[in-house]
Amino acid sequence: MTRAADRIFENAEVHSLGESDEIHEAVAVRDGRIVRVGSDYEVEFLRGVDTDVVDCDGNVLLPGFIDAHTHLEILGRRLVRADLDTGTRTAALDRLHEAADGDDAWVLGYGYDESDWDDGRLLQRAELDSVSTDRPVVAFREDLHTASANSVVFERYGDELPEAGVERTDGEPTGVVREAAAERLRRETAPDRAETRQLVTAARDDAHERGVTGVHEMVRASEAPAVYRTMARDGELGLRVRLYYWADHLDAVEETGLVADCGSDLVEVGGIKAYADGSLGARTARLSEPYADADGRGEWLTDPERLRELAARVDDLGLQFAVHAIGDEAVGAVLSALPDDSDRRHRIEHAELLPGAAADFDAVASMQPNFLRWARAGGLYAARLGAERAATVDRFADLLAAGVPVAFGSDCMPLDPLYGVEQAVTAPEDSQRLTVTEALRAYTTGAAYAGHDEDRLGTIEVGKRADLVLLEESPWAVDDDAIADIDVTMTVVDGDVVYRP
Numbered sequence: 001m002t003r004a005a006d007r008i009f010e011n012a013e014v015h016s017l018g019e020s021d022e023i024h025e026a027v028a029v030r031d032g033r034i035v036r037v038g039s040d041y042e043v044e045f046l047r048g049v050d051t052d053v054v055d056c057d058g059n060v061l062l063p064g065f066i067d068a069h070t071h072l073e074i075l076g077r078r079l080v081r082a083d084l085d086t087g088t089r090t091a092a093l094d095r096l097h098e099a100a101d102g103d104d105a106w107v108l109g110y111g112y113d114e115s116d117w118d119d120g121r122l123l124q125r126a127e128l129d130s131v132s133t134d135r136p137v138v139a140f141r142e143d144l145h146t147a148s149a150n151s152v153v154f155e156r157y158g159d160e161l162p163e164a165g166v167e168r169t170d171g172e173p174t175g176v177v178r179e180a181a182a183e184r185l186r187r188e189t190a191p192d193r194a195e196t197r198q199l200v201t202a203a204r205d206d207a208h209e210r211g212v213t214g215v216h217e218m219v220r221a222s223e224a225p226a227v228y229r230t231m232a233r234d235g236e237l238g239l240r241v242r243l244y245y246w247a248d249h250l251d252a253v254e255e256t257g258l259v260a261d262c263g264s265d266l267v268e269v270g271g272i273k274a275y276a277d278g279s280l281g282a283r284t285a286r287l288s289e290p291y292a293d294a295d296g297r298g299e300w301l302t303d304p305e306r307l308r309e310l311a312a313r314v315d316d317l318g319l320q321f322a323v324h325a326i327g328d329e330a331v332g333a334v335l336s337a338l339p340d341d342s343d344r345r346h347r348i349e350h351a352e353l354l355p356g357a358a359a360d361f362d363a364v365a366s367m368q369p370n371f372l373r374w375a376r377a378g379g380l381y382a383a384r385l386g387a388e389r390a391a392t393v394d395r396f397a398d399l400l401a402a403g404v405p406v407a408f409g410s411d412c413m414p415l416d417p418l419y420g421v422e423q424a425v426t427a428p429e430d431s432q433r434l435t436v437t438e439a440l441r442a443y444t445t446g447a448a449y450a451g452h453d454e455d456r457l458g459t460i461e462v463g464k465r466a467d468l469v470l471l472e473e474s475p476w477a478v479d480d481d482a483i484a485d486i487d488v489t490m491t492v493v494d495g496d497v498v499y500r501p
């Protein structure tokens, strides 16, 4: 006789997002795995005296979302510290003033995006001096490639900031710092382990609220990996975390013998992350043709020769290489740096501008549909690239048509898969719009594939881990521009309900 299920989710509209698009009513779970999917009647047979039965109220049950590109510690800082993702410059400065009321040694804000503001200008030193003249104040831009600092920061750290990253007018710092200089400030303000746990917990809760059951987490000089492992050990994580260590940890990763796809059910090693170039916002993404609104074609943060060496080494060590590349020249350099015939599923993060045909994209495309918000008419990308080139970003449909594996992630800008799905199905270029099913698959099976996890995650099928999300409305039934407004009514990891409002 078949053992009873631990939990049954019934009275749902179950979309497995697997090969078949058949719709079911119920899912039974035992020991954290899916043991039956079918009609309420079929699944009812697994009901025993101790089986917990969850009535899904006719809501839509999907595989849990896997966000293929996150920085949860950074998201946690926005949730716990000053969140500068505001519609106006004044509101962002108000938040910094509020943060200055506390007694922390630093006044820190995260996630500002001046392209949302009327004047489109980065925060300046004088404005941050108005927040404090005796404590260091740093406002990090959303992409973290750029930050703005007050005079105290330049007095204390001016000598240590790489000069190339310090913007000046008439010899004086404007307050804006970029790339290595911004990274120096990020490290200086890095939280210790206890604080990291607080930040990561806040971000984890936020992820659950958005239906996210797994993340591919990019980490650098952070306490977060240790925190994920201790939380998992203590049974307090409730989220699958696949770790990508920054290339500057490569020696340590090699010495300590970390290889891909190893770890626990919840925390595993993925591979190594590197930056080929910067961002379009900061005009540091490496382009083949100059920017439309400035001289220059962007920067190499890792040059093509070094990318090639790194790729070979990462591949030899049995790790997956995940390379940030946004500009077409950077994407081309990464494609040619990746070893041929590797089964590691090396990936390009962002891949916003392709150097040529989608069919030549011989890697996993780990992309952020939420970035399309900057690609809309009159937006940041049109300013940086000109309208014609801006229309060629994020070629999701071309990549899928060419058979390229596409994984969706958010880069935490914001972490919100349904917002990303809405952006992908309403893409400004008609030809690149995805169907709801395609967009959801990129956030489930696509991301699972990118993490070598398709055998245990990504669909609602017997044998898979019971990672699920329940939506109050069907993304197939609402208007395309209302998908982001759909509420998550339950999130389930390993059969356990980790979120229910």
Ligand SMILES: [Zn+2]
Residues within 6 Å of the ligand: 069, 070, 071, 218, 411
């Ligand atoms: Zn990122």
